[in-house]
Amino acid sequence: MTIPVTVAWTPEGLVVLDQSLLPGEVRYLTLRTPAEVADAIRDLRVRGAPLIGIVAAMGVALAAREPGDDSAAAVRQWVDRAGRLLAATRPTAVNLRWAIDRMLAVTQRTMPDARRLSAALEAEAMAIHAEDRAMCDAIGEHGLPLVPDGAVVLTHCNAGSLATGGIGTALAPVYRAHQAGRRVHVIADETRPVLQGGRLTAWELTRAGIPCTLIADSMAASRLRRGDVTCVLVGADRIAANGDTANKIGTYPLALAAKAHNVPFYVAAPQSTFDLATPNGAAIPIEERHATEITMIGDRRIAPEGVAVWNPAFDVTPAALITGFITDRGLLTRP
Amino acid sequence: MTIPVTVAWTPEGLVVLDQSLLPGEVRYLTLRTPAEVADAIRDLRVRGAPLIGIVAAMGVALAAREPGDDSAAAVRQWVDRAGRLLAATRPTAVNLRWAIDRMLAVTQRTMPDARRLSAALEAEAMAIHAEDRAMCDAIGEHGLPLVPDGAVVLTHCNAGSLATGGIGTALAPVYRAHQAGRRVHVIADETRPVLQGGRLTAWELTRAGIPCTLIADSMAASRLRRGDVTCVLVGADRIAANGDTANKIGTYPLALAAKAHNVPFYVAAPQSTFDLATPNGAAIPIEERHATEITMIGDRRIAPEGVAVWNPAFDVTPAALITGFITDRGLLTRP
Secondary structure, eight states, X not given: OOOOOOXXXXXXXXXXXXXXXXXXXXXXXXXXXXXXHHHHHHTTSSOSHHHHHHHHHHHHHHHTSOOTTXXXXXXXXXXXXXXXXXXXXXXXXXXXXXXXXXXXXXXXXOOSSHHHHHHHHXXXXXXHHHHXXXXXXXHHXXXXXXXXTTEEEEEOSOOSGGGSSXXXXXXXXXXXXXXXXXXXXXXXXXXXXXXXXXXXXXHHHHHHTOOEEEEOGXXXXXXXXXXXXXXXXXXXXXXXXXXXXXXXXXXXXXHHHHHHTTOOEEEEOOGGGEETTSOSGGGSOOOBOXXXXXXXXXXXXXXXXXXEEOOBSEEXXXXXXXXXXXXXXXXXXXO | OOOOOOEEEETTEEEEEOGGGTTTOOOEEEEOSHHHHHHHHHTTSSOSHHHHHHHHHHHHHHHTSOOTTOOHHHHHHHHHHHHHHHHTSOSSOHHHHHHHHHHHHHHHSOOSSHHHHHHHHHHHHHHHHHHXXXXXXXXXXXXXXXXXXXXXXEEOSOOSGGGSSSSOSTTHHHHHHHXXXXXXXXXXXXXXXXXXXXXXXXXXXXXXTOOEXXXXXXXHHHHHHHTOOOEEEEOOSEEETTSOEEEETTHHHHHHHHHHTTOOEEXXXXXXXXXXXXXXXXXXXXXXXXXXXXXXXXXXXXXXXXXXXXXXXEEEEOGGGOOEEEETXXXXXXX
16 A cells, blocks of 8 residues: 655655645655745645644754754754744644644753754654654554445545555545455545645545545535445544534535434544643634635636635534544544 | 626527636627537536526527528427427526427417528527516515625525526625615635636626625535624525425535524525426436546646546535525515
């Protein structure tokens, strides 16, 4: 099974797959400074809540990479600044702040010198990456019973290998089922406006040899009515204490449609996506992005000049619409 | 208020606005044969249930336009053939068949000669066009109370002037309210895959000076949750005897979201869209269109080669989700 490498820590810098060019082109970027990492996250060259956590952690480690003769105190300052810069790139996904907080905690430990601090930060970023891979595997195991032989899984956006450092969150049970020899068919919402479903999910599944049918987001309800969908699996950018879940815009109407047709609706996410400090969905900040994501496709204008646009990148699905959470620690269902 | 001319019957042939080029280019096509009319309908150069009814009627009239010395019987044959060709272009909208049936009924009348038959067919097509304009105005009047000063109307696809021979169906009450000096703001779903909302609704409203905000289809549920939407107004391609309504794909999930947030959901359509011969939504044929509508935007590929696509052009909204029907004969609400 072919899983793309989304990120690698190299002597030259942080190497990431530029997801904004897929499916047309597979190109890797080398990011050498925290500012370059922040730009790549902001421009959606790197996206997916778990992956931006990993990449942001590595971005913080970059800040401390070449301390030379500088003091540990100086490195702490650079690292703090990098952490603030990276944390501000995208407000909704909580993994980003969780990863940066872990990195900043390292700087609080007593360190004899800058070089030792830098090494500790690099080790922490590597640990976050390795843990994410393991979390994806665990989500795949816990979700495997939901994807029996012959299953049809409907998904939104991309919560696959491209969104993580491993085999994905929502797609992890699909990959595990495929590895186990089960026949699985994925219905992928194209996911306007950035088309992560059409560009990314369809690409990675096709590459992995898993049958995939692409639909426009608005077709999901008709597909759910048809009665052949086993379950809906989606990822998450932040899960509030009460279970309300922020995920890519379009997840909420998909959950409403799944409910209307009694199709189980599961959210797959690692523990780092659960934010107990946020009481409910209303308290989750929702990022609004630029109008051109809706008015342009590449260089082609698809709406009249001057039209107003509202472009929230995420929505909130109330806990009541969620059948269960597939986490790295197990499957949580409502009592 | 500027309303575009969508169709005109001229000595050179049937002149139609090529809607596939909007909003980038305003270009009119001259269609000289029923086959050219059929192609224009199939390729979505002309679209919108009421408008394709008008254009198909004119297409039938074209078949009889230059009878020369031919017999009325020969003209009847050409007209029958044109009717079959045009009726087969799109299966879901019932207005198409309704208009063609009206034209064919003309050929059943006793006619002394081909020239008289041709004139009668042309007159019938002109009548269908004129009646449509009047129906739009009537829908606008009956829907006007639903659009008070300060209203925010959410709509899907294009059921505006571009879909009809007049001021539209779903947008007719909006135009009337605007003319009456009321402030109205329209939230337009972009309506993937063919983007009739972004390309057409946003274009005609902007041109008419009515404020419009464009959103991706999947954002409508979040907008309805926000609580500032007065009502949802959509058109229809066919309304079954029990009130189940086929309309552009994406209407059904929009109705589910409106229901979840108690926002009134109205379907605007002329009497010709009601099909009492179809008992319910399950009996409405749903057109499936080509994969490239989803995988390509212009010449740009936005999904990987070889991915499967499911592309139904319409969905069915159950009558239970519809607050009322705004027709040319009045507002029908559920008992």
